[in-house]
Amino acid sequence: MKVGIVEIAARAGVSEATVSRVINRRQGVARKTREAVERVMAELGYERPVQGQLVAVVTEHVSNPFFADVAERIESALAPHGLKTVICPSFPGGVQEREFITSIVDKGIAAVVFLSASNTVEGADPETYEILRARHIPYVGINGEFADGVPVPVFSTDDALAAELAVDHLYQLGHRTIGMASGPKGNRPADRRVRGFIEAMAKRGVEEPERWVSRQSYTLEGGQAAANVLLQLGVTAIVAASDYMALGAIRGIRRQGGSVPDDISVVGYDGSMITEFVDPPLTTVRQPGDRLALEVGRSVLALVSNRDVPTGELLFDPELVIRATTGPAPGAGSRGYRQRHSDRTQT
Structure with a gap:
């Protein structure tokens, strides 16, 4: 039998108008009354109509x-x-x-x-x-x-896995001085990505890996500022906590006379479609936006x-998408980015 407002009102001992307000989650209903009606709706297996909501x-x-x-x-x-x-x-x-x-x-x-x-x-x-x-x-x-x-x-x-994928990719390319451009402290995804980065670096024998992290805002400017800090530390690669930060880091590297990926490799995070069309196309860790949205939709419909x-x-597991902003670390015979940059600024 299909349950309707009349049955709910009778069971809860309230008016049909009150049930209607509860169903549509409108104001004008005392908290205890609302909870009583919600309880009856659950007991009777009533499913709210959602059309137009x-x-x-x-x-x-x-x-x-x-x-x-x-x-x-x-x-x-x-x-x-x-x-x-x-x-x-x-x-x-x-x-x-x-x-x-x-x-x-x-x-x-x-x-x-x-x-x-x-x-x-x-x-x-x-x-x-x-x-x-x-x-x-x-x-x-x-x-x-x-x-x-x-x-x-x-x-x-899974932000920890995202950091591991990025660090592992760069490590396999020969990079050992890897920095991270991350979002501000107190932002949960940023904090998780930093923890994942530190764990990935520590697992590979890097001492004090937290010193290779620069915390900035999730913006192009934040990425550029982080790159400026990390370049002074002598990194050969940067893991960014967002694609925007990665693009900002590339701008910062270029403004200091560096080249991507010849001098510095850069990995982004998010994986929006536009990253395929920037110059050079961005290596990134792609979030599974399609699967996230699908599960959110299913959950909302049920609720x-x-x-x-x-x-x-x-x-949800992310995916590493390798494009053109990552390459082999500068060879052992190279004087390195910092020395070449110093030569440029002195001439």
Whole structure:
């Protein structure tokens, strides 16, 4: 027998109008009443209608091709089932993120996807999550677990493996002085990539591998600044924590008179399509954006239909894509990049 609002209202001892507000996650219902209705819906196996409802995708990185691609893939996964996605560009963990959620929470919002948003920031304000939980609006994360300790689905690329793939590739090319251009401290993906890099270097006998890490912003300028630091240390290769940082590092190397990959090899991270068409095409560790988006779509559809889904973090393997920004380390007979650069600046 198909369960409807009438049956739920009778079992919960409330009006049909109250059930309707709960189903559509609208305001005007006391918390205890909302929880009682939600409990009855679960007991009776009621699945919410989703036609026309919104799924908010919260992300800072709208201009980054990788995140734009993932958001588009999430839209493609949900649209056939009647859900519509809206992009909420906001600074992770900031006031704007909370304001976005509070402003659309009464517009028929069905779920929220935090796409490398506040779920990536240590010490982020949990108020946004509290608002969603109070309204029984499910949320999931991509590339970062939530700080509030509430078990929710999270889908992430294995950052430790990504670092190992990049370091191993460069090591096989003969590089021994490898640096890392990473994002700021307190950003979970950046911290994980740094830990993975340090572990990969230590495994290969490098002492004090943390000294080869430069922490900057996830921007072209951040990558350039990191390259400036790492070149002074005498690196022959740079592992970047994003493709944008990698492109910034290449710019920094060139502005100091170096060549990629003849003097310095560079590996990016994300794997957006545009990296195939830069000059030279960028070697990168590609995140599986298609698989991440597919699993997010499946999870959101289950959650909004009132079905249980596995919680905790699910890790996805990245893939090394070798192109033209990596090559053999300068030969033992070479005086090295720093000496050649010094010659150029003195003449």
